[in-house]
């Protein structure tokens with residue numbers, strides 16, 4: 215045991231007797247190299263493993279264990295991960311994964327996560343390079359969306375949080391910053407989005423204290439876009455009834471079918487009525503990287519704020535959501551507070567001009583910018599754009615295959631990379647498609663999800679995975695036809 219000493223007299227290099235650092239660094243290095251080998255093996259052979267399989271009782275039991283008072287060797291902990299977790303994931307790294315809207319992750323992003331873990335920066339504030347790296351991502355996003363140097367940018371867990379922060383910005387714009395102290399009081403705020411908007415939009419209204427009743431779900435066109443005439447009428451009606459319209463949320467890629475609202479028309483309506491125009495671009499905003507896809511998002515650059523997810527189509531490992539805001543200083547007024555323990559300095563570690571904790575709800579924050587930076591630097595924006603183009607091409611291939619099969623029926627127009635279809639089922643309960651999807655998951659080769667288009671169930675293939683190929687599309691069609699025919 216080292217001798218006890220006054221803190222001031224501990225020589226540099228002497229270890230704390232209670233440190234958690236390795237006693238044997240070379241053994242730890244060997245373990246670390248093995249972990250890297252194992253996870254790279256897993257990714258390299260991912261297509262050969264089942265997409266999904268239920269975790270057996272033994273794996274479950276490993277995570278219903280008593281509190282571990284005593285240490286376990288690192289290799290044994292890793293062995294438990296390899297045996298009990300790794301084979302039983304949610305499948306989104308597999309090329310046949312097309313259920314829900316999820317990215318597949320990348321090797322560069324994974325390695326960056328490891329490096330960020332070792333670096334262990336708290337990116338809430340202060341003067342250090344992780345802050346600068348986050349600013350770099352913001353600068354790139356400003357450039358993509360033609361936002362000025364005043365624009366704010368902030369990593370958040372995902373678009374759900376980014377949309378929530380946007381509602382708070384719009385709320386402050388309508389009621390003044392005093393709303394932070396006074397709450398919304400008697401104000402009768404109303405917001406507008408389409409009936410196809412993501413469920414996090416009403417939840418954001420609830421969390422903002424405005425309530426989801428004050429969110430008008432405007433009808434959609436047959437293409438799944440917000441009906442802009444109905445929107446204008448709803449705003450006028452609310453105004454006439456003494457309400458205070460304050461926010462329009464457009465969707466750049468709806469979660470169910472991938473429809474893109476007429477964002478330019480929404481920008482016009484918002485500017486006519488002086489409303490905050492926010493875009494939920496969780497799915498589609500980053501399509502601006504692609505020359506082919508960008509024109510479909512005309513008007514997005516006029517938004518007051520845009521929420522999007524690097525962890526979906528851009529393949530950055532979870533989680534990496536982002537909010538870009540036109541008025542950075544207003545965003546700061548919405549969140550910054552004076553706390554003694556966060557006093558700023560002119561110089562030194564407590565310096566720095568931009569503290570993320572002044573711009574959103576989080577104080578402690580991880581280094582999400584690093585895996586995002588690694589992803590964009592390693593592959594380049596053009597490769598991400600080409601992969602997005604390819605996803606949309608695969609969606610068209612799938613839609614054409616569906617159209618060519620008499621037993622299958624396309625359920626919604628395919629605007630981007632989401633295809634909703636069904637096996638024609640004459641049973642009134644319409645249960646066949648649900649059982650097809652369940653059987654597909656159990657087979658572990660391809661995994662679409664199940665949704666509703668109107669009252670009808672539909673099989674939903676959301677093609678966000680950079681590993682998906684035409685063979686996966688073919689497997690989806692042939693397996694669906696086989697399972698459907700067997701159950702008819």
Ligand SMILES: *Cc1c(COP(=O)(O)O)cnc(C)c1O
Nearest residue numbers: 315372373374412469496497523
């Ligand atoms: C996924 C999604 C969200 C929610 O984003 P998270 O990153 O899961 O929080 C919001 N809107 C749309 C359109 C989405 O697809």
